Structure formats: structure tokens, C-alpha cells
Amino acid sequence: MTMTHREPDSPLLVRCDQQVLTIELASGQPGHPLTVAMTEHLADALEDAARRTDIHCVVLQSQGRHFCSGGNVKDMRDGADLMQGGVADVRDRLRRSLHRLPRALQAIEVPTIAAVQGAAVGAGCDLALMCDIRIASVDASFAESFLRLGLVSGIGGAWFLTRIVGLSKALEMSFTSEFLGAEAAERCGIVSEVVARDALHARAAEMAARIAANPPTAMRMAKKLVRESAASSLPTALEMAASMQAILLCGDEHKQRVRQFLDADAAHR
Template identity: 60%
Template sequence: MTSINESGDGRVLCALESGVLTLTLNSPSDGNALNIAMTESLSDALESVNGMADVHCLLIRSSGRHFCTGGNVKDMQQGSDLMAGSVTEVRERLRNELHRITRVLDNLEVPSICAVNGAAVGAGCDLALMCDIRVAGEGATFAESFLRLGLVSGIGGAWFLTRMVGPSKALELTLTSEFINAEEAQRLGIVTRVVADADLTSSSFALASEIARKPPHALRMAKRLVRESAGSSLPAALEMAASMQAILLCGSEHKQVVQDFLEKQARAKQEAAL
């Protein structure tokens, strides 16, 4: 595994292996809180991904007991960090700092996987929701917990959660601020897999590696087609599918994959005949 582009303060560790770029939130002493330093480090790392031809899948994970505990309550009390200044200043800081993460994950061309251990609450829950796929350890918990502190999601969680579980359930989770465990998160479709806590890193990386082995040009198109189709009419989705398929069918990547597939089949038949 090759370590690359680590943030200057070590809050986000970056490693590239087998086409999988792993970003590790690395501030366990404060629960990997999304303060200005963490936000800048994570945004900087994410904004480089689309331009990295050797990255085919992104995996976001964390060190420590928790995935991400959201905003720092002490900063809220003191009116410091992201919360410093007037209403206008805080709003602009949220737009220019915190929303960098939201925008870049929403525009990420390669598939993204989030490995959730411990608590993913508040903005930490929303960060997980922004990824394409979520894998949770058995001990993981999720909460849209903003109302417990007299707040709403300032990073876009309402948009992602509503599309994931529907408006009614999103309202229930938001208005109650209840904590749900990994099993309930899987039942609601928030996570796709629940694994033993000890296996979370290896299972998530195995899934990311499986995805990363797919033909890279087709992989990026497949992600875009699924995401765009979710909000499109059928005619628009069919038009996009036809255009993408034509580009791929006429491309060298597809032709090479077909040739490799047929050669592999031929070798298997020869070996079976021996």
C-alpha cells in the first residue's frame, strides 16, 4: 500500500492500493469531528480524486472508536471554529468550507464506499450518506442528531436522507433524533452490508477492490448512469443509456475486455479437455 498526499497535520491519511484510494479520518481524540482543520484536509484529498487515473474506487474509513461525531460541541459553546462570527460569517463559512465535502462527493466520478465504525452522528452521519455504498460494523450507530442541539443539518443531510429512506422516514429520524443501530440501518437501506467490527476494514476494502477491478472507463459511466437515472424520466434515462453504451461498444476498453474474456474461456476449455 502506498501512502500519498497525507494532510499536513495528519488528520486525513491517504493510501492507494490496487486501484482503491483509502482516506482515513485520523483525529480519534475528538471523535474525528468535522472542524475546519478536518474539513479542509478531507476536502483537499477528495478534490484530487477525479484527476487520478489510477484511482477506480474510493474508501472512506476512520481510526479510533468512532467514524465521525459531527460538529464539536465545545466549539459550539464557545462560538469558535466553524461557528465563529456573525450569522453571515457562519453561513459563508459553511458554504465555503463544509459544503466543499458535499459538492466533491456528489460530483465524484468513481464509486465511493464508506466503512462506518462506532458512531456516525450529525454531520458524521451525513458524510456517510454522501457516499455511494455504506458498510457498517455491528457496533455502528447512526443519528441525525441535530435537533438534540437545537440545530438542523447544515451539510446537506436532509437531501441525501430523504432520497434514501423517503420523506416520511427521513422526517421521523430527523425530528426524533433517534439513534439507530447497524441492523436497523441495513433494514432501512442506509447500509448495504453489516459485518463484524473486527472485519470492517478488510471487508470494506475487499468490496472496494472488487469494484476497482472493473474496466475503469465503463465503471465511471455505470456509476453516472445509475445516479442520473434515479432522478430522470424513463425517456431521458434511455437516451443516456444508449449514448453511453454506444461510446463503450465502440471503444478500445470494451474490445480488449471481450478479447480477454474469450481467450480466458478458450483456455478453460483446453484445460478441461486435458
């Protein structure tokens, strides 16, 4: 059963289908600018999803031509939204409000998929990078374009980008503000798959459903193990793997899956 809801004045559509939660940017504004309000609604939705045991995968997508155009340049010019006040005020607003988004996406235990069409620019590119998997349409493009406006990524994009493409490519993208098309983004590991524009959301939903069908406890541990291992020494990673595997081997979830596997194997003989 599919359930869709939209909070009053929310720029998001949130839809739950089986164990997959789809969060759709639906602000009605071109490029769905990542304002303070948009960020807080997104963080609320993700933090709520993290508390729910019935959600096994999250898809982040958007309506319209573009995924997310990042910050609103007119607000920057007018001193509105994030820009109100002085340096201390802006820094505090970044830490208390906008930083909720990278923290929420980093903390959520279930896999996250970004379905990217059109432009993912600046903070919009960072938003896509925060997800575990990115699927792009053929017309997608990615840019760490902050230097064009005399800025740097203020919500952690440098941390995510460096871990995805490596230091040299991350520096190149940051220094040049170049736009990477979908195929170039696939070659450097930003996206895992490129599909036709009209197939993007269906492909993301298909992958999410496949992921969500996994045993939920093991899936959460698998995500944590891969992420933590990437920044750990081999002895630490092995110790973590042994602990997680022991928990799973002694649990009912694993035993049930073994029985199902053997029953299905016997039925096909």
C-alpha cells in the first residue's frame, strides 16, 4: 500500500511504498533551492525515517527539470534567508540548521539513493553526494561551483566528495567549478548508473525495492561495516566484522533466511 503525505507549507512530498520511503523535492520553484526552510524539512523527514523500523531504504528525488540548484543567489544578493545577520549569526545558522542535513544522512542506518536529473549544483551537488548511491539521468550534471560565487561548500560537501572521487579530482572540481555530465560523473564514481530521463524514478524505485527486500538487521550492519571499514585499519575492520557476523549468525533473521534458501533450493530440484 502506497501512502503519500505533504505537511502544510512543506516543499516536500513524502511517499511510503512497502518498506521504501521516497522524499521528493516539490517546492514549485525552479531548481528547488536549498533554503533554510527546505533543509529543515528535509532533515525532519530523514530524522523521522531513521526512527522508523518499517523503513528499509530511502530515495531522494525531485520534481521538474533539475534535481537541486543549491543556494538561492537572489537571497545571497538581498541578504535574506541564511545571510541574515553577521558572521557569527550565519555560522550559527549553518551549524544549527543546515548541518542537520549531512548529519541526518550520515547517521541514517538504512541505504539512501539519490535519483538525479538535470543540474545538481553547489549545495545541490553536495546533497546528492551525501546519499549512499546516486543514479543519474542522461541529462544530469554535477558541479561543486562555490568558487564562482566566492564561496566554499558550507554543508560538508568537501568531506563527501573527497571520499567518493579522491583528493585530486575533488580539488580539480572545486578549483575549476566545472560541470560533469552524467557519463563523466559515472567514470569518476559519483554515480553508479546512467539511465534515460523518463526511466530515472522507476529505476531508483526498482533498486530501492530490491535493497529493501534484504534482511533489515543484516542490511543495516552491512552499511555500517562498509562505511566504517573505509576509514579503519584492517585489524579494526576485522574485529568489527567478526562482532557483527557473530551477532547475525546467532540471530533468528539469519536462520530464517537459511531455511528459506534451502526450501527454495529443494523445490527447484
